[in-house]
Amino acid sequence: MASTAVVVRRVVDRYASPTLAVVVAGAVWASGSGAVGVRSPLPSGLVLLLALASGWAVWASRTRRWPVFLAAAVGWLVLAAWPAGVVASYQAGLRLRGRRAMTAYLAGAALVMTAGVLVGLAVGGLRQITTATPANAAAMAAWLVAFPMVAGLLVRSRRDVLTALRDRAERVECEQEARADRVRAEERARIAREMHDVVAHRVSLMVVHAGALEVTATERATVEAAALIRSTGRQALTDLREVLGVLRQTPVARSADSGSGDDPLRGLDELIRESRAAGLPVRRRDEGDPRPLPATVSRTVYRVVREALTNVRKHAPAAETTVCLRHLADGVEVAVRNGPSVAGPALPGAGLGLLGLQERVELLGGRLEAGPADDGFIVRALLPVAEWS
Template sequence: MAPSNSAPRRFVQRYGVLLLAVVVAAAVWASATGDIGVRSPLSGAVVLLLAVFSGWAAGTIRTRRWPVFLAAALGWLVLAAAAAGVVASYQAGLRLRGRRLAIYLAGAAVVLAGGVVIGVQVGGVRRITTATTGNVLLLAACLVGLPLVLGLWVRARRDTLAALRDRAERLEREREAHADRVRAEERTRIAREMHDVVAHRVSLMVVHAGALEVTAADPATVEAAALIRTTGRQALTDLREVLGVLRQAEAAVVPERGLDALDELIGESRTAGLRVSRQDEGEPTALPATLGRTAYRVVREALTNVRKHAADAETVVRLRYLPDGLEVLVRNGPSESGSALPGAGQGLLGLRERVELLGGRLEATPADGGFLVRALIPLEGAT
């Protein structure tokens, strides 16, 4: 149904006013020549002029009202033509309110009374048509009453539809706000449960690692226990930061690490057993904090993946300082053990989104039996 109705609606919207102007002009001409009204004794030039003016006035109703009101008065008083009057009454009901509508009704009454006076003076058919009591009442109903009521009804219908539309939009906004509140409450609940469960398990791990560090006699075991304890505490800190965002309960934002903490990150990875080396190319320059945090995240995620999938592989972290940005490259060689921890691959997806938000690009692909992560981060997007 919608496609079949759209074409006529577009036609009316585009050509409706033009058609109305033509119809009004033709109706005034026909009325003045006696085809559908009282024949006028005026010359054809005067009749044509009034017909053209009436059509032009009807064609301007979307932007101006007074021309059609003037054409209605002149058409009725001079030619006893009703076409412009019908359009004027409909527009009055559609657009005028309160005092302006009352002024229009008073003006219409004056025009009808003037038509009675002119009809009495002219006599003949004009008198019978416009000056007898029955015809005057009938003309008042047809020229003013019915078009005015129709305009009022259309306006009331439009106002009702607009009110319903506004109400629907308001309800939609309220529904979205309610959905946002529900999601926020659900995030808070999930964050609380995650904190209670994960933090408890990690805390137990830290406690047992601390006990093992104290009681173990083997230096390697003591070093491993210390690493587990330190890593567990850092994991608890990271967990609180992440869950604090979900719960929106942190009063202050904990600053993220940047390139100044990269050596510490690489040192932790070496302590965990990775064979990692760092290489810098180009002239190091002061970089925006956003770029530094993103580069740090790229290296951290890449090294995490190396620990999961190729803990025994040689790994290189390379920072290449460019005139317009920074290139971060983490490459690991092939793994000899073939053992790997499970992973969902969400870390690289999040990194790609973060890098692309700064206008850069991220590449993560197998290379020479190992794996390569390369990020190119421009200065322009980070400033």
């Protein structure tokens, strides 16, 4: 229903002016030729010229008002033609704003109507009866000036009311959006507090116990496992602090293990070392001419590799995995490919990691692909560098 109304309004806006111009031109010609008014003694060519000029003035009235006012005055005085006068008075009520402009138009209309009475008295005959007698002069004034102007004022008043209602609705919508933003911010802060209370406390205990085990254990394998647990827990606390900072909308310091800096190579090596220590066979391959990367691109490369290796450990334990970093002329491509799982059950996952990763990559103008490949799985991201240099 709404779409139909929009289409109708567009059609009206597009064709109303030319259609009205043709109607006015035809009506002025009919009035001057005597079909619907007083026949003019002027040559037919001059009557046709005045009719065409009146039609053009009506067509141009959307951008310029004076042509239709002039056409109305000339048409009434020369031909006693009323169509252009009706349009002029309607446009005056619709578009003239301010007491001074309305008073000026009414004064001009009164002057033209008075001059029309004088012309009718001078010409005599049917024109004098039609335009110069008191009753007919008053009726023509009402028909040419009063009624069309009142109609224009009513339409303008309705438009002003609709505009005011639309502005009010937009203000209410903006206020609702601002209120919703405040509610979301408060909810984020509440979630951040709950995450800190629930998760940070448990992870901190894990780090403390792992540190104690690292100090007291006698077997080398146990000491290494405890050290890995402690470092992983500390990294988890750092990542959790970053997430909480985003939820609270407060800036947080960048950690070294999040891939900050101009070169992600050290962060990638640490990720690969941790995965190997956890039992995942990972090898790395670099292609192209290595060069420093912008910090934003560097962090995204790190996130892609971390998420991909995490997914491999979850869904394909002990699978052969390759991390490939290709330096291109205008960007960098990182790909993590793993073979089929050879040992261990798959761990549950929320399925949101790759979705968030795709959003992060696309924010940088890049492209992320993830899907099965050769009985395994591949995650590939292509990131432009020139835009962030």
